[in-house]
Amino acid sequence: MAYPLSRLGVLVKAAPEKDADGYLRETKKTGMIEKDLGTGDYAVMLFAGGTPVSAYILKDGGAKTLSTSEFTAFPSKSAGEVRVIDLSDVAGRLARLAFESRQVARAAIQDAEDWRRHIERWQRENWSGLVEVSSPGLYGMALFWRGGAQKADMIFSNEGGILTETFGFESPNGFPWEVSAFAFDESDPAYQCAALRYAVVDWTNMILARYQELVGHKLLETLEQELNRQIQPWEWKIALGRAAITDSHFFIHPKDAETAYRALFMSMGMLMDIVIGSALTRRLLKETFDLLNPADIRLLTSLRLIPAAFSE
Amino acid sequence: MKKMDHVKKTTILGIPPRQILIGGVSMAFALLAVLSWQYFAALQNDIDAFWDGQFFNYITLVPAIGAALAGSAVTGQFVRGERPHRIWVAFSLGLWFWVAGEISVILFDFFPAGIVSPDFQLVDIFWLLGYFSLGLSLVLQLLSAYGMGQRRGLSIYAGMVVFAIILAALLTEIVRKGKPDDSWSFLFVTILYPVLDVLAGGTAIWLSLLFGRGRWSRPWWGLILFAITDAIDAFYWSGGYDLVSVAAQNTLDFISLVTYPASYMTAGLALLANYFILRYGMESGLLKPARESGLAKRGME
Structure with missing residues (x-):
């Protein structure tokens, strides 16, 4: 996966760079600490309601689990490159699913008709999985459960920030899109x-x-x-x-x-x-x-x- | 963990709904006590004068009107199209028909023109309309509990009405052989009541078993009491009193005397409780679980 997951949340400018996890713990927030490793790779640590969930290194389009100490030991490119991102709980759990899932397909969606065909195929196949949508102006994730896109597990953002009601998942625009499909790991x-x-x-x-x-x-x-x-x-x-x-x-x-x-x-x-x-x-x-x-x-x-x- | 907020308790003119219900129950017992006292006093003197008098009818009219008002208040808490709306419209309509019946019993003494025919009186029209409305509400409630469609419910209801009429007609034919002096229509109406009672009482018992101690079905308990009263009445009309001692007759009379207004009281107070629950929800103080568990128990920790 390309790493724009931070776009699912809001960058916390007030968070202290040296005690980012302290900030999330004390405010009991769901969020993510992100370290830019300067090599195009990132290390991230997810928090749910102020409690650390898991840490990952995002490398070569995939995510690998890290222990907390491994995450802490990773040096960031510079002190200023540790960022704290506030996430909604929905964004947090989607991000976690994305990190834990396996990419099974990737496609370029040219237009709404193309997108509709994809959705219909997932419906026909009763498919459950995660879909990541990415374009220069739009980024988001949607969970499909037994063939249906779940409105409760969907989050999208554009340059203006997180989209709420304004984004029509089934009648979208702003093509072309890069779409990746992720299969769940049932033991996760x-x-x-x-x-x-x-x-x-x-x-x-x-x-x-x-x-x-x-x-x-x-x-x-x-x-x-x-x-x-x-x-x-x-x-x-x-x-x-x-x-x-x-x-x-x-x-x-x-x-x-x-x-x-x-x-x-x-x-x-x-x-x-x-x-x-x-x-x-x-x-x-x-x-x-x-x-x-x-x-x-x-x-x-x-x-x-x-x-x-x-x-x- | 945060402490759970306590539920506000509502009051009506400064009185909590539970206290109002307790007051209602006390009043009901007081009315029944007065009625019993009058009955036992009359038993020592002139019992025929007691039965011919209007005291019992006036005493009965009070809870009858109360129950019908409470039924209408419950109905008013639903919007048209909701399934319970039809159930409670039919229920309260049935109670209003019976109020009309009670009033016509009182007026009958003053205005004999209330008689439709010597065998079939105005009051019978109200009683029967009341039965059919209450029967409809019973059937609708039963179907709602079993998740069955209303179209099918109306067919079942129509079938039950036809069955009751045919059964009453058959029984009339049988009874008439022993009572050739009585008119067919008089016997038919007399027999139709216990038949309807058996059907309504049976369905009400079925509902009560289905709902158990749930508050929702308690108004139906009134119909069970009506069935007891009318069973004694039917026993009397069918000549059963000739088979039992005077002491047993008096006991049956007393049971019938008390259960009749008590059935309105039961239905009325249960409806009033349901109205409070619908109107004020948890704030009525009538929905408190017997013990804290689930979210609440752990929320108190």
Whole structure:
């Protein structure tokens, strides 16, 4: 991969160059410390919520894992070449996935029609992977899951900074693009976190929709507000609203994510129990669970994130 | 880790919803106590005068109107198109029909013109419309719980109504052989009530089992009590009282006397609780889990 990943975040000018990691730790921020090695290579260290995640050396278009001490030992071209980049959690976890994934294809996209054909092929193939888009005016990453581009895991930037709602992924412009496709490594924690997240998001969305059907939007809002309130002290970037869950949190270990989701489902089950009773809650959880993708069912079952665990 | 914010508790005229409900329950018990006291006093003197009088009807009208108002308040918390909206529209409409029935029972004494025919009275129209509305809401709730489509639900409901009418007609034919003096229409209406009670009560029990202790289904508990009252009533009309002792008759009368207004009270208070939950959410103080667990438990650490 060419290294413009820093374009997914914001350069922190106020960060002290000599204590860059101290800055990220103290401010509990997700971000990246970047060292320009002066050879066209870079060493980077990722942080999630102020906690170091992993370090990499980016060399010859690929990324290799480094230990923290190896990263620290790498001298930068000059003292001024250590940079701190603030990343959103979504950008942070995409960057980690990119570092941990293997490039499987590279293509030059000439126009929107060409891009549409690529998207259709990924949809047809039910492909899961990461797509890196690069052009002089645009850089970004998008996660594809079972053939679909995931809006919750997509980030793009141009000269003006990070794009939010303004970027139309499916009707873009500014061609030609360089596009690289990366395949996930299933043993990688970043991938495991993503797989778990998608299973949980799908199940939660189904639960919330079915609950709304049963009790209406007001009680659904009450449930969502209460869960959001209970999530708050944990400082997880997980929010519920309009019968959907948004999980923008950068969990470092799958175990951390599992713990969070377990607590979330437990609280959800308990609150639903009070309104619709335990038998119907169990039924609702089971019905929606059975509708999940078989791979998601296997994954959630292996972690005991199952209906029986969340209803009395 | 941050400490979790506490949920604000709402009050209505300075009174928390839970206290209002406790007040409602106390009032219900007080009304039932007065009714029981009147009944036992009359039992010592002139019980026929008690049954002929309007005291029981007036006492019943209060929770009947209360339940219908609470039902309408619950309905008002949903927007058109939401599945529960139709359920609670049908439920509160059924309760209003029954309020009209209760009023027509009282007015009947003053305005005999309320009679449609000697065998079929104005009050029967209200009772039956109430049954069909409440039955519809029961079926809609059941289908919603099982995730079935409303189109299919309406077919099932129509089937149930036709089944109840055919069953009541068949039973009328059988009973009429033993009571040739009674008109067919009088017997049909008399039998239709317990048939509808069995269907409504059975469905309400089914729903209650499905929802367990969940607050959502508690208004249906009122219909179970109605079924008990009407079962005693049907037992009386079918001549069952001839088979039991006077003491047993009095006991059945007393149960019927108490459960009838109690069914409105149960439905009304459960609807009021649901209204508070819908209107004020967690701030109503009625949705607190029995124990802290999941996010909340760990959030308290």
